[in-house]
Amino acid sequence: MKLSKLFTKTSKSVPTDETSKNAQLLIQAGYVYKVMAGVYAYTPLGLKVLENVKQIVREEMNGIGGQELIMSSLQKRSTWEETGRWDDEVVDVWFKSLLKDGTEVGFGWSHEEAVIEMTKQYLSSYKDLPINVYQFQTKLRNELRAKSGIMRGREFVMKDMYSCSVDAAQHDKFYEDCIEAYKRVYDRLGIGKDTYVTFASGGAFTKFSHEFQTICDAGEDVIYLHREKNIAINEEVLDDATLADLDVKREDLEKVKTAEVGNIFNFGTQKSEETNFVFTNEQGEQQHVYLGSYGIGITRVMGVIVEKFADERGIVWPEAVAPAKIYLARLGNGDKVVEAADELYAQLTSAGTSVLYDDRDMRPGEKFADADLLGIPYRIVISEKTIEAGNIEIKARSETSVEHLSKPELMQKFGIV
């Protein structure tokens, strides 16, 4: 992508109506556009980051047998009445509206009931199980208060997966597979080291659910860590009974601020009993489905990554999610410089390496500042200096020193032969 053609522009000043780091930087750099409190649009650059995050999640979910689909945002009243969750007293984040004929509809804040209803159509025998489906869906929640930029919005992208199993054993197997898959997701996103599988409140069926909590000052949660045993406990379930259950002592725990980046639930047969969600077992009898749900907040993860890695000069994207791998800064407009930069851009791009090509007629300082603000992992400079020296300058966003490479060395560095 040539920066001269890019839809967005960076800004010299930070938006002061936002105080959270992720919102300030993402808006300043042009990754997101704020529509209203808790509602953000994702620009071409921001969308690229989101798609990168989604692709990692997609690969891992497919890897454990997940099948991607997409459900609807508009939800039927009857779907949710079965479980009592249409009631605003029970679920206070509903956005609801009316069809022209007066029929009430809701906007999907979650899709558990919806996936059950849909799956009933396709599940009849134990031979059909297990079923694991997931989607990337924009969830709409009428939160009392939006906060922390894209980390807690009224509209956000979530990967939600639902598992249907014949029994507890089949469910547990998938549940464990999912924990491992989630760990791989966070590793690949660059936040694995600081992300903990955390015991949290679990709803009716199990004592605990598991949250994936990433250490992050901007987060809303507090967890207690037992580093030695690698046990993490959400503050909300920390009591003597929990400590006894997990066999840890309170004084061995370390309190840390975290952001919840994933949450997985075991519903057992509770929900399928409420919704009469059954299949025929080997004995020819009707049996209730074992259900689980597994979420990852895609947009929130993006915010957490910004919060965790940004420095005083701007965003620092891990390579796996960066909107481009290379920021190619062309300094000057001389024929030789333009020719060399154009050529390198074409070569890198045709080799499948994503490049943000700063072909704008601007001073070096501005280009360097934008490269830093945008947080692209590598900055390459082509200038009269580098042409004279017969090399190419490269600097990692996370480093302070530059390196000079010959073109073949550079190509090799990016795996291009």
Next chain:
RNA sequence: CGGGGAUUGGCGCAGUUGGUAGCGCGCGCGGUUUGGGACCGCGAGGUCGAAGGUUCGAGUCCUUUAUCCCCGACCA
């Protein structure tokens, strides 16, 4: 939903005891520049969040209201 703060060109801000809106950035044109956000000249751009009120006169005072941010509560 309780408490606090804010709202003035695209962005960031100033605006005195009420006297008819200004600065920086950005933008357009011309020129000089080019390795860490250059400079000069000219120029465009504002019903001061909205509605009422007080006043000869309101960005400024009063009332109502909308929106945004923060703290708290909430987060199945």
